Amino acid sequence: MYKLCFVICLFFYSVAAKHEQYEGHALYNVHIRFTDQIDVLKTVEAKYNLDIWSYAAQDRPEVVLVPRVLRETVEDELQEAGMEFEVQVENIKEKLDLEDTLLASAAASSKSNRSRSVVEGLSFDVIHTFEVVDQYLVDLANAYPDKVTLRSAGKSVEGRDIKYLRISTSNFEDRRKPIVFVQSLLHAREWVTLPATLYAIKKLVLDVTEQDLVRDVDWIIMPIANPDGYVFSHTNDRFWRKNRARGFMVDDICMGVDLNRNFDIFWGTISSNDACDKSFHGRGPFSEPESAAIRDVFAEYSNRIEVYLDIHSFGSMILFGFGNGALPPNALVMNLLGVRMATAIDAVKWPQHRNYVVGNIVHVLGHVSGCTSDYATTIGIPFAYTYELPAYNMIHGVMVGFLVDPAFVEQAGFETWEGIKVAARFAAESWSRRNRQ
Ligand SMILES: [Zn+2]
CATH class of the missing domain: 3.30.70.340 (Metallocarboxypeptidase-like)
Known part of the structure; x- marks a missing residue:
């Protein structure tokens, strides 16, 4: 009894002591x-x-x-x-504590706490930690060797593997198939993006209800593009956005580079040179191992990647290049596909969320430089987009912005998948049309 009380008290103490910096x-x-x-x-x-x-x-x-x-x-x-x-x-700290409480009770009361087999996959009622997702990717590759291969794109600043899955019915060797590359958590605090890639994995490996998606397309799925930042957002600072690079200031007063400003595309022109800024672009293009790792994945498969989706939050947007306001040559088709993806998501979204907005990033969101999807566009990937997923009940709800209500986790995965599917089918068509000519 005393032991139980000790454990419970310790839990509440640790919850209470968290997030103090946001009081x-x-x-x-x-x-x-x-x-x-x-x-x-x-x-x-x-x-x-x-x-x-x-x-x-x-x-x-x-x-x-x-x-x-x-x-x-x-x-x-x-x-x-x-x-x-x-x-x-x-007082945002109250919301942070509320998020902890909601996620803890979801984990305690529900199926996520049950020991699940690999074939059941991860649950969609909580936001899973780095360790859980990392092990899940290994387990999947072991359980489905004919379809899933596990790769590391490289190591993070703190030495974690940046893992991704290749999902293919033809061992990634059939050059008649295009590749769709989907990535989440490049920005650590955008937790709601993780269910989007995990849901895609579920629908491509564990619960395949639409065979054409694996028959006609090969997939690269990278759920945690910024592992160190993501771990830090769980352990120390829920609103951490960057990686965990050091050495910019005395005593590392400010750390981390915004990986989505670190790519070699107009680098440093519309981002911050201040290591304390959340959009600090780093010492140079690809100075960070995480962004260099993604660049290398592009390079390895670039002649077959037809669609690249970098999933962020929040704002309900589908954005394409360029971050300086110029348009890519295929902007009209990019807009068309963007609208089709948005329409598919809007058809199943929660009614209290606003419709997705589609367009050039400058017109919809603002100027950016060094961003991942712009880089993908310049190296010739035809359809590269940044998604901004909805915030849970952004204006009127109990949660705001980057904070996640467990009630929205499965929906976030499910509705985003509707958009990803549209992109994949479009990719299969455009790829085969181009390669017939
Ligand atoms: Zn972001």
Whole structure:
């Protein structure tokens, strides 16, 4: 009895002690009415190194996390510039604790806690840890040697393997088939993206209901593109975004490179040179082993990769290049496929979520440089997109932004799969059409 109480008390103590660094941080919606206000907001955000969760656009506010000690100052500066804002969440730590509680009770009460066989796959009621997913990929490859091969793209800064699965009915040797490459968790805190790749694996290996998807297409699935960052987001800082590179500042006061600003495409032009910034681009293009590993996967299979989907969150968007506003030569077809994917997802999405928005990343989200899908486009991958999955009940719900309600985990996987399927069938068609000519 005492032992039980000790364990329970220890659990609550560790939950209570977590997320202390976010005590009193408030989440703001800042509205942009005039274009010159964009510059004011950017200046304030840069000056105080604020964490931007979502960029403003015509139809939505900028979402920014402001530490408690800066709230008054930031509010004053925004008011001075005549900007409207409101507080979406007064104390984000309460939401962080709530996420822990919801995920812990889902894990305790449900099937995820049961010992599951490999053929059952991972459950879709919690966000699985790095260790669980890493072992799952190994187990799958062992259980389905005819169809699944496990590869490592390379090692992370801290020495973890960046694993990916190759899923193929023809041992990846049939050159009449295109490859669809799907990746998640390049940004560590975007936990809701993991169910998307895990669901794809389930539907391609364990529960194949649409044979053409494996008959006509080979797959590369990389569930955890940024292993160190992902582990750190579980153990230390839930809102960690970058990798865990060191050596930029004395005593490593600020660490990590934004891997989605580290690719060799307009590198360093629209990203941060400040190691403390969440969008720090690193010392040079591909300075980070994680981005170099993805580059090498592109290089190994680039002549057969027809579609590349880099899954992020949040905002319900499907975005294509380029991050400087220029359009790729096939922009019209990219837009067409983007709309088809979005339509498929919208048809099954939760009604309280907004419809997906499709377009060039600058028009929909904002300028970026060094981003993965732009790099994929420049090396000739015809259909490279960045997905931004929905935030669970973004505006009115109990959860916000990057935080995940277990109730949405399976839905996130299921609805995104609808979009991925459209891309895969489109890839099979366009690939065979091009190779017939
Ligand atoms: Zn992201």
